[in-house]
Amino acid sequence: MMIRPYGYPIRMERNQLERFKRWFTEYSGRFLGDDEYVNANLRLKQEHTARTCSEIVHLAQELALDDNEVRIAELTALFHDVGRFPQFAQYRTYNDLRSIDHGQKGVEVLRAERVLDSLPADERQWVQTAVGLHNRKSLPSTLKGRALLFTKLVRDADKIDIFRVVMEYYRCRRNNPQSPCTLEIEIELPDTPQYNPEVLDAVTNEQAVDWAKLRTLTDARLCQLGWVYDLNFTPSLRRIDECGYLTDLIGFLPQDDAIQRLCWKVLEYVDLRLGR
Numbered sequence: 493m494m495i496r497p498y499g500y501p502i503r504m505e506r507n508q509l510e511r512f513k514r515w516f517t518e519y520s521g522r523f524l525g526d527d528e529y530v531n532a533n534l535r536l537k538q539e540h541t542a543r544t545c546s547e548i549v550h551l552a553q554e555l556a557l558d559d560n561e562v563r564i565a566e567l568t569a570l571f572h573d574v575g576r577f578p579q580f581a582q583y584r585t586y587n588d589l590r591s592i593d594h595g596q597k598g599v600e601v602l603r604a605e606r607v608l609d610s611l612p613a614d615e616r617q618w619v620q621t622a623v624g625l626h627n628r629k630s631l632p633s634t635l636k637g638r639a640l641l642f643t644k645l646v647r648d649a650d651k652i653d654i655f656r657v658v659m660e661y662y663r664c665r666r667n668n669p670q671s672p673c674t675l676e677i678e679i680e681l682p683d684t685p686q687y688n689p690e691v692l693d694a695v696t697n698e699q700a701v702d703w704a705k706l707r708t709l710t711d712a713r714l715c716q717l718g719w720v721y722d723l724n725f726t727p728s729l730r731r732i733d734e735c736g737y738l739t740d741l742i743g744f745l746p747q748d749d750a751i752q753r754l755c756w757k758v759l760e761y762v763d764l765r766l767g768r
């Protein structure tokens with residue numbers, strides 16, 4: 493690590509970020525092969541990574557972070573799903589419950605490949621923490637400072653792009669109900685209107701949903717609706733609202749009384765938080 497003449501380490505430079513991007517392209521490409529099913533699913537994650545990077549840069553700029561912080565934020569987005577590639581190659585699923593914790597796997601990959609060795613120790617730690625915790629149901633209360641900031645940023649940016657991915661998936665299912673979509677998403681559940689009342693209760697009470705409780709795609713959609721309470725930054729909520737994801741998502745839910753009440757509650761919360 494280089495030291496400036498007046499004593500503190502030089503932070504991550506733009507060209508360093510470009511090197512990390514080239515490493516990511518090379519690493520994720522290692523898992524492409526003859527199996528087109530695997531390739532298509534891996535490309536989905538390459539694309540998700542690129543979009544999460546642009547979402548986080550947009551978010552970090554909205555929050556007026558400085559240039560170095562924006563670069564670190566982008567790095568967390570670049571690597572947040574690096575564990576997805578070995579996960580899918582080995583298990584042919586993105587379902588963590590049936591395979592491995594892909595956030596933790598991502599940290600193992602970064603360590604084993606010594607990817608972050610050129611970064612100052614504090615920045616390396618923030619990136620590893622954000623990657624390792626980006627997919628946790630909730631965050632440990634001990635998490636503080638920049639580690640917490642970058643973890644919150646990547647969780648929001650990830651959710652913004654997952655909204656796009658799953659809305660495309662739901663539309664695909666609706667338009668081709670007979671033929672299964674060729675792309676795997678984390679959710680492998682039957683598309684039926686039934687739902688688990690425990691999921692509805694958790695979302696109504698603004699609590700994180702235990703993924704093991706999801707039994708149908710309706711449960712998954714309810715859980716996703718509850719993400720509005722888990723978004724850390726108002727610009728993230730504004731982005732999801734501007735893209736029309738919430739209205740679209742509500743359109744995919746069966747409208748019984750309990751769900752309608754929940755939808756009104758969620759929309760009221762969004763209005764309040766966006767100052768409308």
Ligand SMILES: [Fe+2]
Nearest residue numbers: 572573626627
């Ligand atoms: Fe992820």
